[in-house]
Amino acid sequence: xxxxxxxxxxxxxxxxxxxxxxxxxxxxxxxxxxxxxxxxxxxxxxxxxxxxxxxxxxxxxxxxxxxxxxxxxxxxxxxxxxxxxxxxxxxxxxxxxxxxxxxxxxxxxxxxxxxxxxxxxxxxxxxxxxxxxxxxxxxxxxxxxxxxxxxxxxxxxxxxxxxxxxxxxxxxxxxxxxxxxxxxxxxxxxxxxxxxxxxxxxxxxxxxxxxxxxxxxxxxxxxxxxxxxxxxxxxxxxxxxxxxxxxxxxxxxxxxxxxxxxxxxxxxxxxxxxxxxxxxxxxxxxxxxxxxxxxxxxxxxxxxxxxxxxxxxxxxxxxxxxxxxxxxxxxxxxxxxxxxxxxxxxxxxxxxxxxxxxxxxxxxxxxxxxxxxxxxxxxxxxxxxxxxxxxxxxxxxxxxxxxxxxxxxxxxxxxxxxxxxxxxxxxxxxxxxxxxxxxxxxxxxxxxxxxxxxxxxxxxxxxxxxxxxxxxxxxxxxxxxx
Numbered sequence: 001x002x003x004x005x006x007x008x009x010x011x012x013x014x015x016x017x018x019x020x021x022x023x024x025x026x027x028x029x030x031x032x033x034x035x036x037x038x039x040x041x042x043x044x045x046x047x048x049x050x051x052x053x054x055x056x057x058x059x060x061x062x063x064x065x066x067x068x069x070x071x072x073x074x075x076x077x078x079x080x081x082x083x084x085x086x087x088x089x090x091x092x093x094x095x096x097x098x099x100x101x102x103x104x105x106x107x108x109x110x111x112x113x114x115x116x117x118x119x120x121x122x123x124x125x126x127x128x129x130x131x132x133x134x135x136x137x138x139x140x141x142x143x144x145x146x147x148x149x150x151x152x153x154x155x156x157x158x159x160x161x162x163x164x165x166x167x168x169x170x171x172x173x174x175x176x177x178x179x180x181x182x183x184x185x186x187x188x189x190x191x192x193x194x195x196x197x198x199x200x201x202x203x204x205x206x207x208x209x210x211x212x213x214x215x216x217x218x219x220x221x222x223x224x225x226x227x228x229x230x231x232x233x234x235x236x237x238x239x240x241x242x243x244x245x246x247x248x249x250x251x252x253x254x255x256x257x258x259x260x261x262x263x264x265x266x267x268x269x270x271x272x273x274x275x276x277x278x279x280x281x282x283x284x285x286x287x288x289x290x291x292x293x294x295x296x297x298x299x300x301x302x303x304x305x306x307x308x309x310x311x312x313x314x315x316x317x318x319x320x321x322x323x324x325x326x327x328x329x330x331x332x333x334x335x336x337x338x339x340x341x342x343x344x345x346x347x348x349x350x351x352x353x354x355x356x357x358x359x360x361x362x363x364x365x366x367x368x369x370x371x372x373x374x375x376x377x378x379x380x381x382x383x384x385x386x387x388x389x390x391x392x393x394x395x396x397x398x399x400x401x402x403x404x405x406x407x408x409x410x411x412x413x414x415x416x417x418x419x420x421x422x423x424x425x426x427x428x429x430x431x432x433x434x435x436x437x438x439x440x441x442x443x444x445x446x447x448x449x450x451x452x453x454x455x456x457x458x459x460x461x462x463x464x465x466x467x468x469x470x471x472x473x474x475x476x477x478x479x480x481x482x
Contacts, residue, residue: 025070080382105165113169136206149200155407160348167352172305183210211253236320249306251287272331292316302454350423361434431456
């Protein structure tokens with residue numbers, strides 16, 4: 001689709017052809033020989049009982065052409081040379097609105113995010129509220145919220161663009177919008193008319209900042225084991241008791257979407273409900289001023305700017321109208337409906353982080369000279385840069401393909417999982433390669449690439465760990481073939 005769009009628009013040139021050639025050559029090699037699942041995990045055809053099918057694929061004449069002439073030293077050098085001269089693979093959408101969104105947020109990120117991101121990271125403080133307000137004024141928090149509720153009424157593809165461009169400056173900036181998008185989808189898809197009227201306009205204009213309160217100390221991906229309880233009181237309100245952890249932006253948030261057990265007699269998913277729990281926005285002096293809630297900060301390597309917290313609830317009150325949708329026992333189903341969007345947005349953030357790593361690596365390779373020539377002139381460095389941009393294009397297009405499926409109302413759990421799995425891997429690989437290009441300097445905190453490496457690492461963990469994504473993809477593929 002990417003190549004077809006570019007070709008139809010007269011934008012499919014040498015760089016695009018090289019990216020396509022290298023990408024197909026590399027991924028066909030992986031399919032036939034082994035897929036890298038992690039640094040020391042290779043999934044081989046024999047592990048799946050498909051060795052004969054892989055061998056047959058390798059004999060196909062068109063496949064053979066890519067295997068022999070796709071990802072070669074010559075094509076990588078040619079692509080690296082073009083990149084060094086300022087060439088950029090086509091990124092146009094042929095949709096004026098989407099192209100304008102990319103240009104707008106690229107300019108905003110270059111002016112308001114990128115120049116400050118590394119200092120904000122090193123200071124390990126919350127992203128300045130003034131920056132949050134600027135993002136709100138641009139509509140970041142209401143991209144997918146309907147116009148009738150004060151949002152922009154755009155789709156997931158537009159949100160991916162916003163997330164990618166902001167994350168290219170700093171992952172925290174890209175993640176702020178995702179927080180609101182997921183909360184808005186939970187409420188928009190499942191809330192009562194009153195809940196939608198109360199919360200969606202305030203989420204859209206950024207006056208309410210949400211946080212997702214799902215994970216527990218002993219419960220990560222296994223949400224059926226959630227043990228935090230909410231008991232209904234005589235007046236119809238609720239009180240929450242239990243512990244949650246890895247809660248992003250919790251102190252500053254005004255609204256918590258809390259997955260908790262409202263029916264202790266029903267095990268597993270059936271006893272879970274989602275509560276919309278209002279809280280007072282915290283300050284540095286009093287991060288959690290409300291009674292019934294306390295929190296402690298979890299110090300982290302990267303993904304700073306919103307801060308992570310462990311929360312303890314001891315009778316925290318929630319209004320009677322805080323039960324999402326007004327029906328108990330629907331919490332897990334309500335949350336599951338957001339997983340596709342969450343994973344697509346995480347993939348978009350990963351693509352942005354991957355581009356940030358590539359930008360830093362390319363810039364350093366052009367400026368740094370050793371033995372009388374720039375680093376990019378050395379084959380191993382050129383190879384890294386060529387593969388970095390090739391895999392980024394592949395991950396980006398897979399991400400936007402999943403987003404387009406979502407915008408059409410089509411089921412896309414497999415596509416979303418594939419996009420998230422690949423993009424997270426590419427972001428980490430690119431960050432690692434960019435740091436390697438920097439050599440010892442990359443290991444110094446003063447160099448932004450050190451931050452990008454730390455930020456990239458989280459992408460293969462949250463919103464579904466890589467192992468979970470692979471399981472979802474495998475199970476879904478088998479189900480589709482049954």
